[in-house]
Amino acid sequence: MPSIIHEGAPFFNFMIWHAFCGKRGMKWILCLAALWVCGAASGAPGFRVFSSDATGASAPRAQDVTAGAEYVEWLLEPGEPGLASNAGALVFEVFIDKNAPASVQSLVHVTDREGRRFQSLQHAPLTPGQTNRVTVAMDADAPNWQAVGHTAAWQLRVRKAPREIGLRFFSSREPWEGGCVLLSAAIVKTPRAEKPPEITNLRAPTHARVRELYEIRFDLPDRYIDPFNPAEINITAIFTSQHGHSAMVHGFYYQDHFRVPGAVFDRVAPQGRGEWRVRFAPDRPGEWAFSLTARDAYGVSKPVGLRFMVADSDAPMFVRVSAADPRYFETTDGAFFYPIGHNIRSPFDTRMDNQFPFRLRHDEGTTVYRRYFKDMAAAGQNIAEVWMCAWSLGIEWSAAIPGYFGAGDYNLANAWEMDEVLRWARESGLRINLVLNNHGRVGDWCDPEWNDHPYNRRQGGWLDRATDFFSDPRAIEMQKRLYRYTVARWGWDATIFAWELMSELDLVGSDWQSYTRWEIVEWHRIMANTLRQQDPNRHLVTTHFSTDHTKLPENYGHLRELDFHGLDAYHNGQPENVVNLILASCQSTEKYKKPVVINEFGGSPNATSIHDLRRELHAALWASCASPMAGTPFIWWWHVVDEYDLYPMFTRVRDFMAGVDKRDPLLRTVHARVEMPAAQSQPPLAWDRPAQPRVEAVCMASPTHAIGWLWAREAYTRASWDGRDFDIQGVKVTLNNLTPPVCRVSWWDTQAGEEVKRERLRPVEGRLELFPPPFTRDIAFKIAPVTTE
Numbered sequence: 001m002p003s004i005i006h007e008g009a010p011f012f013n014f015m016i017w018h019a020f021c022g023k024r025g026m027k028w029i030l031c032l033a034a035l036w037v038c039g040a041a042s043g044a045p046g047f048r049v050f051s052s053d054a055t056g057a058s059a060p061r062a063q064d065v066t067a068g069a070e071y072v073e074w075l076l077e078p079g080e081p082g083l084a085s086n087a088g089a090l091v092f093e094v095f096i097d098k099n100a101p102a103s104v105q106s107l108v109h110v111t112d113r114e115g116r117r118f119q120s121l122q123h124a125p126l127t128p129g130q131t132n133r134v135t136v137a138m139d140a141d142a143p144n145w146q147a148v149g150h151t152a153a154w155q156l157r158v159r160k161a162p163r164e165i166g167l168r169f170f171s172s173r174e175p176w177e178g179g180c181v182l183l184s185a186a187i188v189k190t191p192r193a194e195k196p197p198e199i200t201n202l203r204a205p206t207h208a209r210v211r212e213l214y215e216i217r218f219d220l221p222d223r224y225i226d227p228f229n230p231a232e233i234n235i236t237a238i239f240t241s242q243h244g245h246s247a248m249v250h251g252f253y254y255q256d257h258f259r260v261p262g263a264v265f266d267r268v269a270p271q272g273r274g275e276w277r278v279r280f281a282p283d284r285p286g287e288w289a290f291s292l293t294a295r296d297a298y299g300v301s302k303p304v305g306l307r308f309m310v311a312d313s314d315a316p317m318f319v320r321v322s323a324a325d326p327r328y329f330e331t332t333d334g335a336f337f338y339p340i341g342h343n344i345r346s347p348f349d350t351r352m353d354n355q356f357p358f359r360l361r362h363d364e365g366t367t368v369y370r371r372y373f374k375d376m377a378a379a380g381q382n383i384a385e386v387w388m389c390a391w392s393l394g395i396e397w398s399a400a401i402p403g404y405f406g407a408g409d410y411n412l413a414n415a416w417e418m419d420e421v422l423r424w425a426r427e428s429g430l431r432i433n434l435v436l437n438n439h440g441r442v443g444d445w446c447d448p449e450w451n452d453h454p455y456n457r458r459q460g461g462w463l464d465r466a467t468d469f470f471s472d473p474r475a476i477e478m479q480k481r482l483y484r485y486t487v488a489r490w491g492w493d494a495t496i497f498a499w500e501l502m503s504e505l506d507l508v509g510s511d512w513q514s515y516t517r518w519e520i521v522e523w524h525r526i527m528a529n530t531l532r533q534q535d536p537n538r539h540l541v542t543t544h545f546s547t548d549h550t551k552l553p554e555n556y557g558h559l560r561e562l563d564f565h566g567l568d569a570y571h572n573g574q575p576e577n578v579v580n581l582i583l584a585s586c587q588s589t590e591k592y593k594k595p596v597v598i599n600e601f602g603g604s605p606n607a608t609s610i611h612d613l614r615r616e617l618h619a620a621l622w623a624s625c626a627s628p629m630a631g632t633p634f635i636w637w638w639h640v641v642d643e644y645d646l647y648p649m650f651t652r653v654r655d656f657m658a659g660v661d662k663r664d665p666l667l668r669t670v671h672a673r674v675e676m677p678a679a680q681s682q683p684p685l686a687w688d689r690p691a692q693p694r695v696e697a698v699c700m701a702s703p704t705h706a707i708g709w710l711w712a713r714e715a716y717t718r719a720s721w722d723g724r725d726f727d728i729q730g731v732k733v734t735l736n737n738l739t740p741p742v743c744r745v746s747w748w749d750t751q752a753g754e755e756v757k758r759e760r761l762r763p764v765e766g767r768l769e770l771f772p773p774p775f776t777r778d779i780a781f782k783i784a785p786v787t788t789e
Contacts, residue, residue: 086223087159088190090136092167097178098129103171108136109148111164113405117148118158126169131183139190140222151258153273156222161405196299197221197233199292204306210285211315211494214308216251216278220294227253227274228410228485234295237278241310242287247536251278251292252488257416265363268413281492281537282310316494318537319431321563325663326593327628329564336661339497339631340654341383341430343600344372344638346392352639355607361639366393366417370424372642377428379647380654383497385599385634386421387435390449393418396482398459400452407454407461407478410485422495431497433599433634435544436486439507442469443514446507467509470523480530487534498540499531500566503599505543506551521555528561542566544599549585557592564594569601569633575608575616576716578633579623583698586628586669595630602636613640615716621653622750622780626698626709628662628669652753656780664702670735672697672708677730695731703739704785709750711778729774738763740785747772748780760786 096104104126109119121144126132137144138159145154152158169180201219208214216237224233235251255274260267282288288310294301317331324330329337347368353361364371369386376384390397390404395411395418397404403411425432440447444466455461455475462474469475483499490496501524502508506515514520528541544566545551552565567589569581578601589596601620602613613635620633632653635641674697693715699708710733715726740763747757757773772779 086189086192087138087187089138089188090165090185091133091188092136092185093131093133093183094126094167094169095131095181095183096126096128096169097180100126100128100178101171101174101176102128103173104128104169104176105172106134107168107170109164109166109168110145110158110162111166112158113161113163114403115163116150116152116158118145118154119148120144120146135188138187150269151271152269155273156225157255157274160225192223194298197294197296197301199294199301199304202292202304202306204290204308206306206308208282208288208308208310209313209315210283210310211281211317212313213492214280214282214310216280216290216292217254218276218292218304220276222273224253224296226408228408228481230481230484232296235276235278235292236295237280237290237292239280239282239288239290241282241284243284245284247280247283249278249280249491249536250484250488250534251276251294252485253412254489255412255416257413259367265365266367268417270413274412279489279492281494283537285310285312316426316429316431318494319497319540320538321540321595322663325665325667327595328630328663329595330663336663337382338657338660338662339383339431339597340650340657341376341381341385341632341634342638342641342650343385343634343636344369345385345387345435345636346389349639351606352637356610356637356640356643366421369421372638373424373428373430375642375647376430376650380651381647382429383431383433383631383634384425385433385435385500387438387503388418389435389438390441390452393421395485396454398452398454398456398461400459404454406459408481410482415489418490422490422493426493426495430495432495433497433500433542433597434490435500435503436483437502439502439504439546442466443508444510445512465510467514467517467520470517471519476523476526479527483527483530484534487531491535491537491539494537496539498542498563499535500599501527501541501543503544504546504568505556506545506547516553516555521559524556524559525561528559532561540564542597544568546570546600547605548581549588552589557589557594562594564630565589565592565596566599567596569598569620570603570605572604574717575603575612576619576713578616578620579698579711579713582620582623582627582629582633583669590628596628597630598624598633600636601633602640607637610640610644613637614644614646617646617649618750619711619716619778621649622709622711622778623698625653625657625660625780626700626707628700648753652750655753656748656750656782660707660782662700662707664705666702667700667705667707668702670699670701670706670737672699672701673734674710675732675734692728692730693726695728697733699735701735701738701783703737706735706738706783707781708733708783709778709780710772710775715777726776727774728776731772733770733772735768735770735783737766738768738783739766742786743768743783744786745770746782748782749775750778750780751776 090108102125106122106126107119109117111117120136122134122136140155197220199218199220203217205214226232237249237251238246240246253274254277255270256272257268257270260269278292287307289305289307291303291305293303317333319329319331319337322328322330331337347365388394390401393414395415398406403413422432440449441453442450444450450456450466451458453459455463455469457464463469463472506512508515524543531541532538540563542562542564546568547570549567552567567585569578571577571581585596585598602616617635624632674695676692676695693712695710695712697708697710699706712726712728743761743763745759745761746755749756761768
């Protein structure tokens with residue numbers, strides 16, 4: 001066999017030989033291609049051939065080359081760190097057959113870690129019959145890289161852990177078959193200029209509005225392998241008003257995306273280069289100014305800034321715990337805020353598909369939130385719960401799910417989608433209780449996801465047990481980093497009702513008692529304080545417990561860093577049991593002097609019938625109005641709410657609560673005496689009506705006000721839901737200790753959602769006797785003093 005010996009590189013010689021290919025009738029062509037560490041070319045480590053050999057040994061590979069069709073390709077070996085941030089160029093040497101035409105060109109491609117391809121065509125032709133040395137610029141500003149089939153830009157993150165790097169040799173002018181030998185290839189590093197970062201291309205508005213987004217956009221050198229690590233790049237903006245009020249916020253790395261509609265579901269794709277942003281919501285009108293700096297290992301940038309004018313607006317206020325009555329919420333302007341909404345954890349729920357398989361649900365992805373929010377707003381709801389979970393809107397997870405890349409490397413596509421979800425909520429006037437962690441992430445016994453957690457050693461992390469997540473110093477620092485990014489990106493927005501640290505905390509760890517460990521309590525203290533230190537708008541912070549109120553231990557109940565308590569109200573009994581759970585939740589948490597919110601309910605954790613869910617939702621909504629609950633409970637089964645159009649149930653409560661302000665420490669749960677007519681034991685009043693059932697009262701009263709709900713428990717245990725099961729009349733209700741000379745009493749039909757009777761009554765020695773109009777199942781009332789006769 002003829003051979004060609006290459007002696008240019010000190011570490012290897014290569015041989016090329018010819019042979020017939022046999023059965024396919026192909027002409028003789030055989031190429032040996034190898035990629036090696038070439039110290040002579042770069043003076044620094046390059047990368048090696050990824051061998052398909054079963055032994056795993058690095059070895060040359062034979063490759064048939066048909067110009068214009070075949071590729072010589074290679075992969076990084078497992079464990080290779082990828083291309084360094086200061087990779088300046090790919091330098092390779094290739095020998096082309098002397099019979100090749102003079103029009104042979106080379107094309108280099110890089111497939112990034114998400115499968116997107118970039119290519120660079122070298123316009124200068126290769127010289128046949130000799131060794132060609134080719135230099136391909138790879139730095140961020142290289143103009144010769146083109147995106148193939150997508151709109152992302154060539155930048156540093158493309159070069160982080162690429163899936164593939166390859167070469168193509170071809171002739172575009174004439175058919176040709178021939179041999180080539182790739183003699184060497186290496187990455188040449190560009191010396192990094194050790195100078196402080198420079199903020200360039202600053203884009204900032206000159207006008208803004210109170211509590212609305214003021215966003216600064218700018219560029220930094222494309223030299224940060226980990227743009228989410230403040231130890232590598234730390235961006236700080238100081239905002240100062242003309243009155244001397246100041247606030248500090250951090251900048252964050254941003255990649256723009258857009259939505260690509262599909263026949264089955266939409267996908268999200270990146271566009272353009274990444275950039276840096278700062279988000280801020282000024283809290284008062286007037287002239288403001290900002291000073292922006294960036295710090296990295298080489299120093300601090302020169303500050304850049306701008307003055308801008310802020311006009312007043314009617315944008316939503318932030319929500320706080322009421323100072324006058326800590327059982328409830330209010331906005332920063334002092335208005336009463338009563339949450340009315342339901343849970344929409346994620347676009348889908350496999351339990352819902354299992355329990356209610358009556359409909360083939362189209363996977364709408366996160367775009368379903370836009371429709372949900374519009375329908376909720378139209379029904380008078382003002383809040384929803386949304387999770388940042390691994391399968392929807394989470395930004396940190398392991399590569400077990402596409403789009404994630406491990407600890408501290410955030411999913412910017414999901415972050416963009418969270419921007420959209422919050423925008424849709426804002427446009428609909430809804431608040432979002434945002435869940436930052438769900439129990440399965442750090443649990444291995446109930447809905448376990450721990451095996452896929454990025455901090456788990458099995459996924460390239462450093463932890464062996466789920467409970468180490470709460471105590472390991474590195475894990476704590478990584479969570480602080482995650483919350484720093486979260487606040488920097490979304491902390492400006494009053495749409496966010498609260499940061500929820502954990503959903504169903506009592507299900508974490510390895511057993512049902514794990515959550516009582518002191519380090520998990522301490523983790524809540526640390527993380528709540530972290531959020532408050534980062535968040536200039538001091539959003540509420542909470543955590544959440546499963547099943548019912550009995551899962552809330554005192555060490556969490558008294559934890560000052562938690563603003564309110566999130567509970568479940570699941571049960572395995574009749575739908576009316578939810579009333580007992582609501583009242584017990586208020587009673588058992590009264591000592592903590594904090595608001596109570598039920599984040600989930602609806603039968604058992606595995607649901608119940610549609611018939612029972614209707615009755616339970618109705619009972620829960622009205623019982624919460626007449627109890628010290630901080631808002632209406634959030635039913636879990638959001639597909640049922642949507643597909644059965646249960647929205648009018650919320651509208652009725654919204655209308656009833658209009659003008660009601662429960663913030664009064666004297667407004668307490670009271671015993672309302674209910675007396676039934678003597679004819680109760682007589683035969684039914686009509687052939688299709690049973691005898692009158694016993695009526696119970698859920699009621700709160702102060703010396704001046706009262707709010708109550710009268711209901712027949714029996715109507716929820718055995719009666720149909722057609723509104724014709726009972727004919728309740730002649731009931732008498734007595735309230736004591738009312739002081740107004742004259743009270744205005746308003747009676748509401750809970751089925752129709754409208755006032756059916758209004759009257760003025762005079763208490764006698766503080767005792768007020770009420771006679772509700774006839775009703776079929778339940779009826780609600782409101783009492784307020786009459787200020788003028």
